[in-house]
Amino acid sequence: MFIEKYGKYLLLLPGLIIIVFFLILPLILIVIVSFMQIFTFREPTLTLQNYIDFVASPQTPTILLNTFGMSIGTALLTLLAGYPAAYVLAFKIESIKIRNYIISLLLVPFFIDWNARTIAWIPILGESGAVNYMLQALNIVREPVQLLFSRWTLLIIWLQTNILFAIFPIYLALIRIDPDLINAARVLKAPPHRVFYNIIFKLSLPGVVVGFTFVFVNTLGDYITPALWAGGIQVLGLSISSFAANFVWPYAATQSTILILIALAVLFVLFKIVDIKKLVE
Amino acid sequence: MAGIVEIKRLVKRYKGNVLALKGIDLEIYRDEFFVLMGPSGCGKSTLLKTIAGILDYDDGELYINGKDMKNVPAYKRDISLMLENYALFPHMNVFDNVAFGLRMLDKDEEEIKKDVMETLALLELKGLEKRFPNEISGGQRQRVALARALVIRPSVLLLDEPLSHIDYRLQRRFASLLKDIHRQISGTAFILTTHDQHHGLSLADRMAIMNSGLIEQVGHPEEIYNEPHTLFSARFVGEVNTFMGEIQEVGADSVWVKTDIGYLKSRKPNAADNLVGRRVGYIIRPEKIKISKTGENAENSVKCIFEYLNYFGHYVEAIFRAPHNVRIKSTIPTYNLPNFKVEDEYWLSWSANDARTIIKPSVVEGVDIEDLIYGR
Amino acid sequence: MGVWNFVGKVYIAFIIALIYLPVAFMIILSFKSGASISFPIERFTLDWYIKPPTGEYAAYLSLFYDRQVFQALQNSVVVSSLVAMISMFLVTTLALTLRRRIAGRDQLFYLFLLGFLTPGVAVGLGLNFLFNLLNLEFSIWSAAFINVIYAVPFGLILMMARFNPDLLLYEQAGSSLRASPLRVFRRITLPLIIYEVISAAILGFLLSWGEVIRTQFALKGIGTLSTFIEVQLGVNPLTPKWYAAGTLLSVASFVGLAIFAYLLSKTTR
Numbered sequence A: 001m002f003i004e005k006y007g008k009y010l011l012l013l014p015g016l017i018i019i020v021f022f023l024i025l026p027l028i029l030i031v032i033v034s035f036m037q038i039f040t041f042r043e044p045t046l047t048l049q050n051y052i053d054f055v056a057s058p059q060t061p062t063i064l065l066n067t068f069g070m071s072i073g074t075a076l077l078t079l080l081a082g083y084p085a086a087y088v089l090a091f092k093i094e095s096i097k098i099r100n101y102i103i104s105l106l107l108v109p110f111f112i113d114w115n116a117r118t119i120a121w122i123p124i125l126g127e128s129g130a131v132n133y134m135l136q137a138l139n140i141v142r143e144p145v146q147l148l149f150s151r152w153t154l155l156i157i158w159l160q161t162n163i164l165f166a167i168f169p170i171y172l173a174l175i176r177i178d179p180d181l182i183n184a185a186r187v188l189k190a191p192p193h194r195v196f197y198n199i200i201f202k203l204s205l206p207g208v209v210v211g212f213t214f215v216f217v218n219t220l221g222d223y224i225t226p227a228l229w230a231g232g233i234q235v236l237g238l239s240i241s242s243f244a245a246n247f248v249w250p251y252a253a254t255q256s257t258i259l260i261l262i263a264l265a266v267l268f269v270l271f272k273i274v275d276i277k278k279l280v281e
Numbered sequence B: 001m002a003g004i005v006e007i008k009r010l011v012k013r014y015k016g017n018v019l020a021l022k023g024i025d026l027e028i029y030r031d032e033f034f035v036l037m038g039p040s041g042c043g044k045s046t047l048l049k050t051i052a053g054i055l056d057y058d059d060g061e062l063y064i065n066g067k068d069m070k071n072v073p074a075y076k077r078d079i080s081l082m083l084e085n086y087a088l089f090p091h092m093n094v095f096d097n098v099a100f101g102l103r104m105l106d107k108d109e110e111e112i113k114k115d116v117m118e119t120l121a122l123l124e125l126k127g128l129e130k131r132f133p134n135e136i137s138g139g140q141r142q143r144v145a146l147a148r149a150l151v152i153r154p155s156v157l158l159l160d161e162p163l164s165h166i167d168y169r170l171q172r173r174f175a176s177l178l179k180d181i182h183r184q185i186s187g188t189a190f191i192l193t194t195h196d197q198h199h200g201l202s203l204a205d206r207m208a209i210m211n212s213g214l215i216e217q218v219g220h221p222e223e224i225y226n227e228p229h230t231l232f233s234a235r236f237v238g239e240v241n242t243f244m245g246e247i248q249e250v251g252a253d254s255v256w257v258k259t260d261i262g263y264l265k266s267r268k269p270n271a272a273d274n275l276v277g278r279r280v281g282y283i284i285r286p287e288k289i290k291i292s293k294t295g296e297n298a299e300n301s302v303k304c305i306f307e308y309l310n311y312f313g314h315y316v317e318a319i320f321r322a323p324h325n326v327r328i329k330s331t332i333p334t335y336n337l338p339n340f341k342v343e344d345e346y347w348l349s350w351s352a353n354d355a356r357t358i359i360k361p362s363v364v365e366g367v368d369i370e371d372l373i374y375g376r
Numbered sequence C: 001m002g003v004w005n006f007v008g009k010v011y012i013a014f015i016i017a018l019i020y021l022p023v024a025f026m027i028i029l030s031f032k033s034g035a036s037i038s039f040p041i042e043r044f045t046l047d048w049y050i051k052p053p054t055g056e057y058a059a060y061l062s063l064f065y066d067r068q069v070f071q072a073l074q075n076s077v078v079v080s081s082l083v084a085m086i087s088m089f090l091v092t093t094l095a096l097t098l099r100r101r102i103a104g105r106d107q108l109f110y111l112f113l114l115g116f117l118t119p120g121v122a123v124g125l126g127l128n129f130l131f132n133l134l135n136l137e138f139s140i141w142s143a144a145f146i147n148v149i150y151a152v153p154f155g156l157i158l159m160m161a162r163f164n165p166d167l168l169l170y171e172q173a174g175s176s177l178r179a180s181p182l183r184v185f186r187r188i189t190l191p192l193i194i195y196e197v198i199s200a201a202i203l204g205f206l207l208s209w210g211e212v213i214r215t216q217f218a219l220k221g222i223g224t225l226s227t228f229i230e231v232q233l234g235v236n237p238l239t240p241k242w243y244a245a246g247t248l249l250s251v252a253s254f255v256g257l258a259i260f261a262y263l264l265s266k267t268t269r
């Protein structure tokens, strides 16, 4: 009987319909449109021209390097900054209560509105912001220093808005490590750095990968922060959104396809190497 | 009399191609206390869940009260089930847990209250109605689970390992409680699984020995104890001395088996084909062995060295070393215990009528006699 | 040993300070008098929240009298509530199905994870193509569904990681006690996962509340409060008003988060 056999799949139906309509179909259309010369679904002419243009464009290397360089760089830097924090939280703070307080404290800003978090950087780093005011008041500089609108601003803002994504999964992976494993390694006379590398770090890898994924994906798609606070540094997301706003849809689609493909390729390789499902099981 | 549960060639396959039931044939009668016994992982829980309808079966037939159960969901079957970990609903108190099944039958609250209180009284649970499952002891939890399964008065009550997870004294108490209840209520067949042979033997009207998804033997406990069909059954039910051997000679109603400790005589096995030269297991129960200093004129006598005693209260297990370092154990009532001396020689003897020669290691194919005897 | 412990704790404090620094500045700035956002601050007022209108230029209207802000806020509430309800329903049905070892479980899990793994720009653009192809108009609903796709994977992971491992057993016990599948769900499953269900709703609400990129692509007109502010930032000079708006938005998410945390703590076994 059909119902008996496939009944358990029936509940998936609403979810599947929605994800197909709002995610899968759009993605398929992106790929189709990326081959169009002019945006039209009536007798479209399909061509590779957009891709040729993209490859041939003198800006392409800069854009790709900016996009993936900044995202991967931010992700790595965020992990580097977040790992020690997660480590201290998991192993150096004994009281569970204090730990939970700290985690809640870290969690709160993540849910605060995105705009709210970023516009606050102007009064901090802007030319008449708090930092410049202090520098001038202390007579360290005479003229305001340009602190905003650079790659470094972007890096700092991204680091600040994303660090929780790094800390949290690593912390979850670290507290799952059986303390007896660490003790066993110590009893077997492993020096501290090898205990860390061979046991703690390796077992926390799923958390590291999930953290990387979060930060990487978040920054990759974010074109607003680069546009507003990094002096419009050329990244793919920004380019897509400006082509889209000017209705150059096929080329925006081509860039989107490339963005998605590279992003998924990076994540695919990562997931192949490290089994992230260990974190939820 | 037709069985209340009839199972024919039942096959169950789990995802990943685990064949958990490989063709089970079984018939269970009304009012019977039936025990399914077998080692861990042999498929006991799977069989119960299939009868209950929680699992589908892949092949074969299953009838309850004469009705085909294919495509009949669990909630429409005239059974109830006490699960291995009790599965008491954590968000309901004891009363609501026990009342659950009655409410599902849309009984009116008056009647439900009466039935629940009656069952709670029967199981010595009065006064705990308002407590939640995490507020009562393990033994009480177990009785609540039984009450919940019992109160709807099903034709078949399935009990999955109800005697695990509690201490030994409670096990004994619960076992006798089960037996009492089974005698008090009529019209309900109990099917209980266990891997503990003591409980299995003492509770069962009839029992089945299971092994890797198959049934080794079905029968009354003493029937299986005295006339095991396979070496597996023999070794799973009660204590036994087993010797590897080869049939040398066949008489009218006895055989001679060549073993490491000599030629041993037993009753002739029920197999028609030519027996001479067959590799067999020769078994003798420890309580059938007589011990003497001189060696009586018995059908089987082996000269052994006494090693040590295992004390069990009302009886003692004496361990001897026979030729070729073969161990033999014999049980002796404590009141009758002679003064054994370590490393002294004794004669162990038994009659051929008490010994059995068993040809089949197991109904499971590919099980080697030697592996079965020395493998564990 | 002692020194390193101390350094570690100082580091945590530093991270917390780093995260809270912008929040603190946002709140302080929202009470600043005058239109500039430069330091030092001379005087604190509530002008940017509640001062009656004097100029006609939107940026200089206080929050309370800016009708557009109210419209955007209304959109935010509607979109986020829809996201909350739809993703609550989806996450529950999906989690209940995917917890079983059904065929294709891993593939389905990754399929839904894709909603989070695909950059919002691309999803938004693709949805524009689809609506263009089908001649559909963007509405509150499209904005809700594009956020649902994004919120579902988070909820799914949260719910699956927190499922009571014995849930399946309770359901089996229920069905062996004559409860039909519907009754098993109502009497056993739902009461046991109710907090996770509500948490999934709140998570969906919060995620869509702060989301800019996806919503911007799928909602035309004034947008939600988040997208509205984002547009205003590009057009109008930055005044303390927007910090006031940010502060209010944050207060709203904070209240939501507090409820969320309370519910989660209730189920910690």
Ligand SMILES: Nc1ncnc2c1ncn2[C@@H]1O[C@H](COP(=O)(O)OP(=O)(O)OP(=O)(O)O)[C@@H](O)[C@H]1O
Pocket: B014, B015, B016, B018, B019, B020, B038, B039, B040, B041, B042, B043, B044, B045, B046, B047, B161, B195
């Ligand atoms: N859900 C499942 N998926 C796959 N294999 C399973 C599943 N449940 C049980 N099995 C396998 O089926 C076989 C029988 O399992 P079952 O639980 O019925 O054994 P059992 O006799 O009840 O054991 P125990 O005494 O330990 O409870 C085992 O080999 C087990 O590993």
Ligand SMILES: [Mg+2]
Pocket: B044, B045, B046, B084, B160, B161
């Ligand atoms: Mg079992």
